[in-house]
Amino acid sequence: xxxxxxxxxxxxxxxxxxxxxxxxxxxxxxxxxxxxxxxxxxxxxxxxxxxxxxxxxxxxxxxxxxxxxxxxxxxxxxxxxxxxxxxxxxxxxxxxxxxxxxxxxxxxxxxxxxxxxxxxxxxxxxxxxxxxxxxxxxxxxxxxxxxxxxxxxxxxxxxxxxxxxxxxxxxxxxxxxxxxxxxxxxxxxxxxxxxxxxxxxxxxxxxxxxxxxxxxxxxxxxxxxxxxxxxxxxxxxxxxxxxxxxxxxxxxxxxxxxxxxxxxxxxxxxxxxxxxxxxxxxxxxxxxxxxxxxxxxxxxxxxxxxxxxxxxxxxxxxxxxxxxxxxxxxxxx
Amino acid sequence: xxxxxxxxxxxxxxxxxxxxxxxxxxxxxxxxxxxxxxxxxxxxxxxxxxxxxxxxxxxxxxxxxxxxxxxxxxxxxxxxxxxxxxxxxxxxxxxxxxxxxxxxxxxxxxxxxxxxxxxxxxxxxxxxxxxxxxxxxxxxxxxxxxxxxxxxxxxxxxxxxxxxxxxxxxxxxxxxxxxxxxxxxxxxxxxxxxxxxxxxxxxxxxxxxxxxxxxxxxxxxxxxxxxxxxxxxxxxxxxxxxxxxxxxxxxxxxxxxxxxxxxxxxxxxxxxxxxxxxxxxxxxxxxxxxxxxxxxxxxxxxxxxxxxxxxxxx
Numbered sequence: 001x002x003x004x005x006x007x008x009x010x011x012x013x014x015x016x017x018x019x020x021x022x023x024x025x026x027x028x029x030x031x032x033x034x035x036x037x038x039x040x041x042x043x044x045x046x047x048x049x050x051x052x053x054x055x056x057x058x059x060x061x062x063x064x065x066x067x068x069x070x071x072x073x074x075x076x077x078x079x080x081x082x083x084x085x086x087x088x089x090x091x092x093x094x095x096x097x098x099x100x101x102x103x104x105x106x107x108x109x110x111x112x113x114x115x116x117x118x119x120x121x122x123x124x125x126x127x128x129x130x131x132x133x134x135x136x137x138x139x140x141x142x143x144x145x146x147x148x149x150x151x152x153x154x155x156x157x158x159x160x161x162x163x164x165x166x167x168x169x170x171x172x173x174x175x176x177x178x179x180x181x182x183x184x185x186x187x188x189x190x191x192x193x194x195x196x197x198x199x200x201x202x203x204x205x206x207x208x209x210x211x212x213x214x215x216x217x218x219x220x221x222x223x224x225x226x227x228x229x230x231x232x233x234x235x236x237x238x239x240x241x242x243x244x245x246x247x248x249x250x251x252x253x254x255x256x257x258x259x260x261x262x263x264x265x266x267x268x269x270x271x272x273x274x275x276x277x278x279x280x281x282x283x284x285x286x287x288x289x290x291x292x293x294x295x296x297x298x299x300x301x302x303x304x305x306x307x308x309x310x311x312x313x314x315x316x317x318x319x320x321x322x323x324x325x326x327x328x329x330x331x332x333x
Numbered sequence: 334x335x336x337x338x339x340x341x342x343x344x345x346x347x348x349x350x351x352x353x354x355x356x357x358x359x360x361x362x363x364x365x366x367x368x369x370x371x372x373x374x375x376x377x378x379x380x381x382x383x384x385x386x387x388x389x390x391x392x393x394x395x396x397x398x399x400x401x402x403x404x405x406x407x408x409x410x411x412x413x414x415x416x417x418x419x420x421x422x423x424x425x426x427x428x429x430x431x432x433x434x435x436x437x438x439x440x441x442x443x444x445x446x447x448x449x450x451x452x453x454x455x456x457x458x459x460x461x462x463x464x465x466x467x468x469x470x471x472x473x474x475x476x477x478x479x480x481x482x483x484x485x486x487x488x489x490x491x492x493x494x495x496x497x498x499x500x501x502x503x504x505x506x507x508x509x510x511x512x513x514x515x516x517x518x519x520x521x522x523x524x525x526x527x528x529x530x531x532x533x534x535x536x537x538x539x540x541x542x543x544x545x546x547x548x549x550x551x552x553x554x555x556x557x558x559x560x561x562x563x564x565x566x567x568x569x570x571x572x573x574x575x576x577x578x579x580x581x582x583x584x585x586x587x588x589x590x591x592x593x594x595x596x597x598x599x600x601x602x603x604x605x606x607x608x609x610x611x612x613x614x615x616x617x618x619x620x621x622x623x624x625x626x627x628x629x630x631x632x633x634x635x636x637x638x639x640x641x642x643x644x645x646x647x
Contacts, residue, residue, distance in 0.1 A: 042510035187372035187373050189598050191581065192580075192581035192595075193599075195583075214510065215583070217584055220589075221584075221587075241588065244587050244588075245586075245587075258511055258512050259511055259540065260543060261540060261543075261584065261586075262539050262540040262567065262584060263584050266543065270515040272512060272514075272515030272518075272519060273512035273515070273516075274516070276482065276513075277480065277513075
């Protein structure tokens with residue numbers, strides 16, 4: 001069976017005063033039915049733009065998808081008309097954004113924001129939509145539904161608003177939900193509640209989930225597969241366990257080393273990734289991580305390494321020395 | 334620290350208090366780093382602001398080097414502020430965008446009249462920049478020309494400008510990317526050693542706190558619920574809130590995560606305008622009994638140096 005979503009060679013760029021910014025620079029990945037895939041990276045690595053590109057929500061101008069294919073459920077999303085695309089957004093692909101205060105409409109009641117989706121996509125009448133909205137609130141764990149439906153976003157707490165966002169995303173029983181930093185703005189106990197909710201619902205309803213985050217802990221807890229992004233490219237991709245226990249790209253290795261662990265006493269000084277994140281307007285023909293990389297060799301300046309198999313099946317890394325990195329660790333261990 | 338809550342725009346009248354910080358006791362030894370952790374609205378930032386005397390506490394005492402500073406007047410505060418400084422969370426909004434980096438760092442030196450000679454002041458600014466790992470030529474740049482990590486280094490250089498003894502780090506690394514965060518954590522550690530600094534490290538990221546602090550106090554709704562040496566607190570948390578907080582933090586290792594039995598604490602932090610009676614955590618607490626609704630638990634020392642405010646643990 002083909003995967004639910006397949007992204008092939010996606011390029012998205014922004015034209016700015018400072019020059020052309022290749023925010024997403026040829027990424028390819030797939031999401032299977034019911035699977036949770038994480039896209040991890042730091043600010044400016046292109047993870048959010050990738051998500052917006054899948055939904056074709058990149059503002060043009062200044063942004064533009066310049067090439068690539070996004071095959072969702074057998075359809076190439078990039079060849080659809082805007083009207084056809086609008087049918088897919090919210091119906092087949094749900095969205096959950098980071099900031100629930102700014103992504104909900106402040107002048108519409110909670111109830112209206114949910115029923116609007118149902119009326120637009122399923123032609124539901126008002127009564128049926130109201131009934132379904134109540135069910136959805138219950139599904140996402142909001143008690144006192146009838147009262148909440150009449151309230152406005154500002155009357156709800158951050159965690160509650162994010163639950164509403166999830167209810168809206170789930171309203172039309174989508175096959176895929178894209179969640180962009182869904183819990184970053186929330187406190188840690190609320191973050192845990194929301195993530196557990198998303199996990200149990202995606203499992204129960206067999207919805208695939210793309211979760212975009214910078215939090216390596218969240219990825220470890222929830223993702224089946226992980227794509228690590230740096231400077232607009234996927235530098236490593238594979239099953240979560242392989243990424244954490246057998247990382248094959250120097251950036252992933254450095255990232256994992258730089259986070260302190262809550263479950264272990266302090267051992268030594270942190271081992272940070274030295275240097276600054278790259279300026280995307282000034283990339284050259286070599287590997288973008290090269291200036292910060294401990295393993296860089298001459299070859300890294302000459303061409304950009306492409307994603308290639310390394311380690312176990314389904315594990316890919318974009319580094320000329322990835323095989324060596326794996327072997328070195330085997331010797332060390 | 335209680336903040337008045339008013340009603341009405343023109344003729345306002347006070348209708349109550351937000352007890353942002355409600356009877357908090359702790360000490361920080363010289364050269365020590367105390368972590369103050371908790372979720373939004375627990376009062377950790379207000380506690381820091383009271384200590385810096387950016388707020389005047391409604392009741393209680395703040396002793397700095399043996400001296401009560403809680404109601405010190407403006408003039409005396411000037412001298413105090415040379416000795417205590419702050420590093421803020423957001424390196425974007427805490428630096429004046431119209432000032433050059435050199436002027437930002439030099440301003441406290443100028444205001445306090447430490448170094449009237451402009452040339453010597455510039456030399457000091459360049460020294461501070463290099464102490465904080467920045468090229469001295471950054472003095473001529475504006476904040477917008479720098480990355481988040483570089484800006485936070487400027488904020489740190491500014492805090493160091495007056496040779497303080499005590500620094501409040503209010504979420505000083507929270508806004509930074511993971512790879513940059515580790516650089517700044519290391520810088521804070523180096524500076525602590527080099528200048529014998531004392532930190533109050535306010536943060537919600539518990540793993541950074543475990544790495545950087547010697548002792549930790551956990552706050553919930555304006556109160557300290559638990560306080561202990563860092564490894565004791567993280568390895569043997571006794572208060573149900575601390576336990577819930579630690580369980581909620583995902584560990585960056587899928588194998589560890591797979592073995593953790595995990596049930597998030599239900600409910601949300603209640604409004605501090607109308608906090609629950611008795612123990613403020615009781616509506617969310619798995620161990621709560623009838624008495625928790627009535628009696629406010631006191632912070633007791635259950636083991637040497639390990640303080641807990643819960644009547645149900647022994």
